[in-house]
Amino acid sequence: MSHYDIVVVGAGHAGTQMVFALTAGGFTGSIALIGDEVSIPYERPPLTKGYLTDDMLSDELAFRAEAWWAGSTVERHLGTAVVAVDADAHTVTTEDGGTISYGTLVWSAGGEARRLPTPGAQLDGVHVVRKLSDAEHVKRLVATTRKAVVIGGGYIGLETGASLRKLGIEVTVVEALDRLLQRVTGEDIAAYIKAKHEREGVEFLLGTGVSEILGEDGHVTGVQLTSGRVLPAELVIVGIGLIPNVQQLADAGAEVGNGVLVDKFCRTTLPDVYAIGDCASFESDWVPDDRLRLESVQNANDQAKAVANTLLGRPQPYDALPWFWSHQYDDRLQTAGVLTGYDSAVLRGDPATGKFSVVYMRGDTVAAVDAINNVKDYAQAKSLIGRTVAADDSRLADSAVPLKAFVTESQLV
Structure with missing residues (x-):
């Protein structure tokens, strides 16, 4: 059984920045980074934009080149997920059956894209865009796609829709709520973005549900709406939210809600276990109910730095101002x-x-x-x-x- 002073679970934005902050801060102990993807840690925001439209190559997505990782003392365990945490024994178990012990555990496992709970959702050509492998699957289909349906009018759906339009694909966006971006912005912004997409040729169907994904020979051919209308499609993008990856911590006894609950220092209710990034529900002075879970690069970066400072002997509460961005056209x-x-x-x-x-x-x-x-x-x-x-x-x-x-x-x- 391997032992590390700090084990970071999740090689996305939060976990990778955690490793960078520790090494830049002079941490001299042992560090392990565990991730369920085999690829070198990379940035996710370009997946729906520059990478999808071939304006960015896969090598450009990497946070750091392979040479940096090879020259660092960080040990990577990639291509394997953590399936269990034993808080008393201070160990994690990976899906390949390995056991790793830790002094401190930093949980930055992010989340999984929510899947469409309708018949036909597993057909080829129905995709989420959360990981590099997702974007690669979509890129392989765009050359033969004339019509695409995007389910979900949030940032992921709209950014992907804009990229597909840039590639000359006909796009229809289906949103169950009565306007776009309802959970994240106001009416003036939503109306402006909708009008911009419409000028670019996107059709919107708001207040509309999906009853079934249709297909032939295992591949998607269309989307049937609750109204009975069928939208022809060779490609369907599902962008309906994210489910935080916290079940392993919950099973270990951590308090969870909308994510795993942490205090102002990003500490979970488990001993020596911190949580950062998309999966962490943290105490915040920026909202009326005093608790937030944010899916943003800023939050991932700043929480990683805050926890790294704590582990380097410079404890500080996390209170950074949240900020976000989106590029469309x-x-x-x-x-x-x-x-x-x-x-x-x-x-x-x-x-x-x-x-x-x-x-x-x-x-x-x-x-x-x-x-x-x-x-x-x-x-x-x-x-x-x-x-x-x-x-x-x-x-x-x-x-x-x-x-x-x-x-x-x-x-x-």
Whole structure:
């Protein structure tokens, strides 16, 4: 049985950045990185964008070249998943039957793309885009695809849809809710993004469910909607959310909810076990209910750095401001803060110009800012989140008044 001072489970963004932060910080103990994919650790955001459209090669996805890994003291255990955790014995068991013991365990196993719970969902040509292997499967199909259906109007679905349109494929987006991006942004942004996609030729069917995926000879041929309408398709992309990979920790006795629950230092309820990234539900001052689970590069990076500092003897609570981005066609959406629980939204600028922003308020507190092609507002918003500003202040809607003007006048809540 191998033993390591620190075992990191999950070789995605959070786990890989954890290893980088430890080594850069001078950690001299032993480190193991366990991942269920065989490929060198890589960035996921380009999978729905540049990699899918051949604007980026697979080698460019890697966080670090193979030479870095070969020269480091980090031992990689790739192509195998952790199937069990014994918190008392401080061991993990891998699917190949191996047992690894740890001094500290950092769980960064992310999540699995939610699958469509309808007949025909297992047909060839029905794909999620979560891993490199998913994107590779999709890339092999695009050359022979004329019509594609995207199920889900969130970021993954829309980014993939934009890439497919760039490749000349007809795209229809089916969303069960009555508007796009309902869980992550406001109406002004959603309306702008919908109009942009429509100008690029995408058809949207909102408030619409899927009853079955149709196929012949094992391959998808269409999508049957709950209305009875059938959408012909050689390719179906499913983007309906993520299921956190936390069952192993739950089985070991960790407290879980929407992810595995951690405190401000990213500690789980198990001894010497931390959790970071997409699978961690953490205490946060940025939302009314004091707990968040975020699927973002920022969250993965900053939580990894916070835990690494703790393990390096420099403990610090995790309180980084959440931020996000999405690229679709030539538009860039950037978000600072979290929209959860906002009760009013202030539009800055004219969406028709392709450059504007929206300020979201909880009472007189700035909760978040969305910016479309507006780097200036986005950058200044980072200092404004959590501060008090009169929601009825007419200057807030005036795009000629910089957001930084409100920072000097306001107080942190």
